[in-house]
Amino acid sequence: MKPTPRRDTAPTEGEVSGPLRLETNARALLRRLRAGDVAVLDLMDLDSRTAEELIEARPAAVINTQRTLSGRYPAGGAAVLVGAGLRVVDEAGSAVMALADGTHVTVGADGVVSADGDELARGTVLSPESVGEEMLAAEEGLHVQLAAFAADAVDRVEAEAPLLLDAEGLPETGVDLSGKQVVVVAPGYRHKERLAALRPYLREHRPVIIAVSEAADSVVESAYPAAIVLGDVETVSERALKRASHISLHDPSGGDAGASRLDPLGLAHSRVVSTLGSADLAILLAHAGGAASIVTLGVPARLTELLETAAHDQTTGAAGTFLARLQASDRIIDAEALAVLYRHRYPWWVVAALLASAVLALGVAFWATPGGRPWFEDLWQTVGGWIGVA
Known part of the structure; x- marks a missing residue:
């Protein structure tokens, strides 16, 4: 299991160094990135989820050829x-992208990237103060993103109405969801931490879990295997796949979605054809199956999260997530809210132990009073007479 990312720490001082890791695609970079590497991004407006995955890889530094926070909208990755x-x-x-992969570079506190004393590139080092100011300024551009989001929602309704309204095209999983509590776990921002916070609920209610793509590994690491794995399973571990009751492949762009991995393993699977995101389909699947409640974890819920996802993911956007949540609105519960409700709940044996200790303390205090000891002796004689031991 990967270490918990460091948070709210002071920025690194002095020079840091390591080998460059360059990829034009952020997902490809994350697959290759190792601790101590200098990650090179070619991405405008870094989203929170990708940033969290970068942190988990523990790079020495991150270099972006573009603006990590452009101001179009408050992208959370920089923060x-x-x-x-x-x-x-x-x-x-x-020019950084033209450097040789693996080149050992030094990244200074002034933003200079050098190798063997020669300057290769220069940029601006982000600070908490500069990012905070840019985030405030970026909020002014939200209305533009909101208009684009609304237009995409209309297009999604027209293209996916049969699926959204009548569940046409959803797979037959063989998993009974009727009247069950269902948890949809997607690989969103801080989903592992939120999954850990939900353990009391999972332990008490044992809900049916639908894991989206690589979130299946996070679920199985928490000792609660997913009943259904839905999405692209190319990077999902064999262990998580084999413990699932059903696997449903989905790639909104129409790709393989990991079918080439499942066939050699002899794992049966279904396939969903839709331009919606896999998390959206998971919500709709739980709703169509008659779930009593649907807890969403790692799925965008706030408006800013939806807009960030919409701007970052041009393939599926986030309008589908909004529509799926709207369709299942009478059963949807966000995991963060649910975790708060369960934070102060205790098992019955803890409550019993607290009550017993309270009674014992009260008894000791009463014993110490002038009339307490004679009263206990009389009580013991009376009870002993009843059971024949006095």
Whole structure:
């Protein structure tokens, strides 16, 4: 299990160094990134989820050729990286991508990237103060993103109405969801921490879990295997796949979604064809199956989260998530809210132990009073007479 990311730490001082890891695609970079590497991004407006995954890889520094926070909308990735104490060099320029992968570089506190004393690139080092100011300024652009989000929602309704309204095209999983409590776990921002906070609920109610793509590994690591795994399973572990009751493949772009992995393992599976996101389909699947409640974890819930997802993911956007949540609104519960409700609940044996200790303390205090000991002796004689031991 990966270590918990550092949070709210001071920015790194002095120079940091390590081998460059370059990929034009952020997902490809994350698969190759190792502790101590210098990660190079070519991405405008880093989202919170990708930033969290970068932190888990424990790079020495992060260099972005573009603006990590452009101001179009309050993308949360910059704040996540800086809050974890990582050095982030912003707007280092496209020339960085021409450097050889694996080149050992030094990243200075002034934003200079060098190798063997030669300057290779220069950018701006992000600070908590600069990111905070840019986040406030970026909020002014939310109305533009909101308009685009609304337009995408209309397009999604027109394209996916049969699925959204009548559940046409959803797979037959063989898993009984009727009247059950269901938890949909997606690999969203801080989903592992939120899954850990939900353990009291999982332990007490044993809900049916639908895991989206690589979130299946997070679920099985928490000792609660997913009944259904839905999405692209290319990076999902064999252990998580084999423990699922049903696997349903889905790639909104129409890709393989991991079918080439399942066939050699002899694992049966279904396939869903839809332009909606896999988490959206998981919610709709639980709703169509008659779930009594649907707890969403790692799925965007707030407006800012939906807008960030919409701007970051041009394939599925977040309008589908909004529509899926709207369809299942009478049964939807956000995991963060549920965790708060269960935070102060205790098992019955803890309550019994507290009551017993309270009674014992009261008895000792009464024993110490002038009339307490004679009263206990009389009580013992009376009870002993009843049971024949006095």
